[in-house]
Amino acid sequence: MSEQIQVKNVSPVKVHQPPGGSNKKRPSARSQIYVRAVKGPIETFRRLFGFIFVGIFALIPWIQYDGHQAILLDIMNQRFTIFGLTLWPQDLTLLAYIFIVGAFALFFVTTFAGRVWCGFMCPQTTWVYMYVWFEEKIEGPRNKRIKLDERPLDFDKFWRKSLKHIAWLSVAMLTALTFVGYFTPIGALFIDFFTFNASFWAVFSILFFAGCTYGNAGWMREIMCTHMCPYARFQSAMFDKDTFTVSYDYNRGEKRGPRPRKLKHEELADKALGDCIDCNLCVQVCPTGIDIRNGLQYECINCGACVDACNGVMEKMNYPKGLISFTSEERLTGGHTNIVRPKLIGYFVVLLVMIGLLMADILTRSPLEVDLIRDRNSLFRENGRGNVENVYTIKILNKSQDTHTYTIEVKGLASYNILADTTVTVGGGEVFSMPLSLETSPKNLSEAVTDIYFHVRTEDAEGNVVEVDEPTKFLYR
Template identity: 75%
Template sequence: MNEQIPVKNVTPVKVHKPASTTEGKRYDSRSRIYVRAVKGPLETFRRFFGLFFLAIFAAIPWIRFNGQQAVLLDIVEQRFSIFGLTLWPQDLTLLAYIFIVGAFALFFVTTFAGRVWCGFMCPQTTWVYIYTWFEEKIEGPRNKRIKLDSRKMDADKFIRKTLKHTAWVAVALLTALTFVGYFTPIGALFIDFFTFNTGFWAAFSVVFFAVCTYANAGYMREIMCTHICPYARFQSAMFDKDTFTVSYDAKRGEQRGPRPRKLSHEQVHEKGLGDCIDCNLCVQVCPTGIDIRNGLQYECINCGACVDACNGVMDKMDYPKGLISFTSEEELAGGKTHIVRPKLIGYLIVLIVMTGLLVADIVTRVPLEIDIIRDRNSLYRETNEGLIENVYTVKVLNKSQQTQTYTISVQGLPEYTFIGNREVTVQGGEVYSTPISVATDPYNLEDVVTDIQFTVTTTTDSGENVTVNEPTKFLYR
């Protein structure tokens, strides 16, 4: 009972808050963040990277494949068409593989390079950049926007605000129309929407997603990243000391403070100052309003805006770049970053395995499915010729996007009579139902229940023979 628990002394982290300015509560979490524009290689790459995927998002619904919309996720018909691949509710494993591969790809990238998904590819980040771009072009740079919001409404302010919100609404509407176009034919959607002929649910969906886009990118912005998105909360489980994140080199930067530009780098160090001049540009360009000099924070989206801002200041001061950079905790501590490590290898192995299973599932997928439904009105009936007859409904599901002709036959029943269509033609991505009767002499039946199977065969356009068997029962007595 006299044993003491060892206590480890931990030096508390000193949080440096920016000096107070005329903006009042500019850095209050409840205050609006006025993001300062920044130029640099990372910012240029981030913009073009996001706009590239935005262009893909906007173009895909307009692509035609085999005479129809290449990507159409028809929820009403429960049919997803993706470039010649038609998925049905029965293909749940394939959809599960796609989501699992996407999840582990995200885990792998996050373990290696932190939240680069949030900073470079997240739709929220891309749309916020678009909205901010309109805001800067119409209302001016950061300082002018602050002054514009602080003054009373006048003609100039009214015109600028009206133009800005008109641009925002236009972007939100185009975004919503494009998104809904993934779930309904996009050409007809655009025409029907602007001629007020669209259906209720399509119109409701467009308005709903337009409002969401307008609110998220125009007003909520960083709140989505810091309070709503769950990714910020569990990302730390994937981080380790070798994860590349946007970090501030405190050893090199402290003590921070202003200094004359005429002082050389060596003279600054002789005065006990670090490389950080405490200009707060890294805070002003941050889309989530944090100070990266306070260490790694869950609000950081790894966009690298502060890296470009700080490197620009270092250039002007004739200091070495990299005071803020993409680096690891291990490297900041003076060690060497280990690229190859167990956690990263584990994520990579799982990603490769799941990708292989996904590819194998697609390659071995049979573009045909059948379902046999017995007549529920009677188990069997006796014909005028004394034959025992069972009635079935055969459903043929054409999973391809080409019209196919199928041949239906029965196996396991001797000397049977087939009544119904032996050949059926089914359109691509459609389900065809046909009633079929099978009759045989009772002397051919050895038991009251006989196991039989329906066989459906076809030959694809590529010459491949496809055969699917579905077991069922033939009943007597």
């Protein structure tokens, strides 16, 4: 209790605010951010990665497998088809494993490399950059866009703004059509939509998701990342001093300020200057409008745009690159980054365990499932032949993609008769439902309740036997 707690003096830092819009007299909760284009290896990789991501998103619904859409999440029929795998509501544990694996993969990557998901893979970021690309091609670079918004409405401004929003809406409609195509056959969806034959819910879904895409990527943009996305709020729980994040080297950059290009790097100490020339390019290229020089902020999505912008300036000034870089807090303070550490190992081990459980669940998953429902109107009845009857409804779920013929038998009764077809054929990924009556002589029943099993059996194309015993009860007296 005698030890004194050291108090760290934290000096207030001037936080950058994005420039105001055209109406600067009226306060606004959000000033428009005019993102400046940047070139560099990180930006090239991000664009290539985004192009591949969008291509995969657009092509997957069109892939065919065994004569049907390879990935079809049919919510109306409660059936998810993923190539040769059909998932039903009974496969909830399998879906849970998939989400858990995705979550721990995200935790592992975030602990190692920060919010690279947000900067390189998040659909919001990808579509925002896509919209900004249209904006730049139609309205011009950042400075021209600012001047265009400050101008009164004329013909040039009208057609540029109109063309931009037409492009945005076109991308939003194609995005919505593709997205809805994951939940309904996409070929028929496109034909029905453009021939005005689509159903109400299909049209509603397309217009709803198109509106969301247009609003999120065109208007809300960074608000989705800074105010609506929960990941931005809890990401810091996964960070540590060894996490690679986009960071500004304060010790090297300060004191910042302009200087002539002819001033050599070796002469900066004599002028009491750091490497930062205070050009503000790192702010202008940031999609969330923050100043990375103020330190790590929850708005930063680790896209690396400021890294490319700063490295370009350093190259022109003949200064060493890396004033802003993907680095760790430990390295900035002169230490060594520990890549292999307990927290990262823990996430990796849990991720491997969950992947193992997911694979085990898939490999041990039976392609056949049987459900039995007893008739609720009568427990039993005696028919004209003097036998006791119980009525059931049997449901056979064929989880494979092939058509199979199933035989139905009963175990637990010495002799019995099934008053229904005992051989049924069920198509791939379909559910067969049939009422049936099971009768037996009272001499075969020694108790009021007899435990029995409905035995359903089939063989696949390779000759492997697939069978299920579904327990139920036969009632008498």
